Amino acid sequence: MAADFGHIPPKKTAAHLDVSCYFKSSKTIHPFAFRTHAHSLSTVISAYKRPAGHPQAKWEELGKGNPQWPQAFYPMKTKHTIQYNDIVVARCVYNSTSRDTDTHVGSKHTDEMCNFYMMYYTKGEAEYLQCGGNRIPSQARDMPDSSFELLPPNPKLDEQASGHHHHDHHGDGSSNSAVMTEVKGWYKAPADLKVGQVGGVDTNSEGHLVMFHRGSHVWDAAAFDGHEVYAKQADGAITENTLVEFNSSGNAIDSWGDNLFYLPHGITIDKDDNIWLTDVALHQVFKFTPANRNTPSLTLGQRFKPGSTETSFCKPTDVAVLSDGGFFVSDGYCNGRIMRFDKDGHLVRQWGSMAVKGLFSRKPAPNQFTVVHSLALDEARDLLCAADRNNNRMQCFHTESEFLYEYDASEGVFAIASRPKTGDMVMVTSNQNKDSGHLHLLRFSATSAELGGTFTPAEDKFHVLHDVAVSSDGSRAYIAQLSPPYVYQFSMSAETDSRQNSHQTHTFMGSSHREGSSVSSQNVPIVVAVMLIVPIACILITLLIYKIYTQKVRGSQGKFDMGNIFSGGTKRGDRVGFSPLATNEDQYTDDEDELSNEKQTFVVRP
DSSP states (O other): OBOOSOEEOSSOSSEEEEEEEEOOOSSOEEEEEEEEEOOTTEEEEEEEEEOTTOTTSOOEEEEEEOTTSOSOOEEOSSOOOBOTTOEEEEEEEEOOTTOSSOEEBSSSTTSBOOEEEEEEEESSSOOOOOOBSBSOHHHHHTSOGGGGSOOOOOHHHHHHHTTOSOOOOOOSSOOSSSOEEEOTTOOOOOTTSOOOOEEEEEEOTTSOEEEEEOTTOOOOTTSBOTTSOBTTGGGOSOOSOOEEEEOTTSOEEEEEOTTSOSSEEEEEEOTTOOEEEEETTTTEEEEEBTTBSSSOSEEESBTTBOOOSTTOOSSEEEEEEOTTSOEEEEEOSSSOEEEEEOTTSOEEEEEOEEOOOOSSOSSOOTTEESOEEEEEEEGGGTEEEEEEGGGTEEEEEETTSOEEEEEEOSSEEEEEEEETTTTEEEEEEEOSSTTOOEEEEEEEOSSOEEEEEEEOOSSSOOOOEEEEEEOTTSSEEEEEETTTTEEEEEEEOSSOGGGGSOOEEOOOOSTTOOSOOOSOTTTSOHHHHHHHHHHHHHHHHHHHHHHHHHHHHHOSOSOOOTHHHHSSOSOOOOBTTBOOOOOSSOOOOTTOOOOOOOOOOOOBOO
16 A cells, blocks of 8 residues: 655644555455555554445554564554455654655655555465555545554664664765765866766776766667667767776876767776676677777677577676676666676576566565666675666675675665775665765675665755766775766775764565565564564465365366466456555666656645
8 A cells, every 4th residue: 555646744743644445356365464664754654444335334453553663564463354345544644843845755765655565365366456545535534543643662663763774864965974075076077078978987997987978879768669679770879989088186088989889888897907898779798908999809799689598688787897707797677687707708607587576565576677787796705786776776696696685775776886895885876856866885794785874965966876986995986977977976985984883774684585675684573573474484385285275176277386376477457446556666767767756735634
């Protein structure tokens, strides 16, 4: 259940947003756990139901939660049944006394959300059901006054609230840990070169920055046809030099790479100063040596031909290079996979797939991607992390492909870069709104990633951020802004100052993770974990037995597949009040255009 649009007036102690629907599924469901989700202003979220045909009946509370507590599913107090035409409602309450302007419903960290999730079981094939908006306002207005009452204090959960990942950024140009400082005015645009959309940046052994940009070409809605084939081949390659080298003062000292590329995307410079490039229009990956910057020494993929075979790509995005010359490719926009090659370009292994929706959550499972946009390698820790852009998360693996954990963000994770000497990672996020974008410093290990600091500029807001690079000594970070083209430089402490701060942890260990809660297993209270594990295990066993039994009764009409229980291959019919709805983030377009949010006013309690 989720609010789709709305805004919260400032200086209110109990503004609220209501959600209401008739339950229109033909299947009876039995919810047994719930989760609430909002940003920093929300104080309490409640949900209720009434039986069909009894609009004046007493409300039955489904769940009530503090969205500032750890983002886990909590067991419901009593058994519930929801059937056809039952009335379901939810209310989110906000304290906006700290705000001087309206706060809108949206995915930005300064926006708000209103989500109430239910975990349930049912007979037969399960469906993913959603209730969006206030469809029955007369029923919503009749919700009990107790929906405004806060939950009693819970010392353990309240303690976790200070580490909850939806914290308020002050927007004052400072970070949580004072380890990142913007070097203002560092970038000087080349006077004799048209710089277009900046696809990527990286640094070489001299500490110089190299930019990979699109010149006069633009990735817009007309760039590709319905089969992912580049539609503007007749325009020819980019005539401007697409690679520009900047010295430590931010002055352009060299440029090259004209008439070679069509839509530049990612750039990686390895320890030997070989330059690895991806072009999403060509669907190819290139390696250039310092001795020959205009003729690739290695080319992978088929020119202008998208594919998903072992020798083809579909809009590849980035490369990460091992010390032995082997490398990884994120492939990328269409295939949702990571591919590992040896130094000669022979495929060693691949993993990942395009994201599908599961039964218990809209969030895809580990190893599923919606735009693998960037890679970061820490070879000493045997760690490879991938920016799962449109799922608002980073996924981390052993270099042999074993899933380790994920880190959830409140907006799209566009790029990541590691600082191996300090055990940190730099991440940039953006929701593609013009004033959106943040630079984050993460401390990461073999088991978790922790937020050490976030930079939000007070003036000259970041626009759509697209890539990030870190100098070899870890002292500087560079952020590429897609458009208008710009490169920001940040000085960063060589020591990991963030380790001395109160960290905000976002982890979930194990490849069997389905729901995607972004709370460390150490942070979830033991009693909650135990109470959830037992009923879930019982339900899974019951589903398995029921599935086998029904297949025996029907006669072997099809092979039993556990994927039928968990996968997103469930039916999603159109229903009044229950329809697909983005609940946690803006949806990104492949052409990387900026998005706009609609706004709608909702009721404020005096």
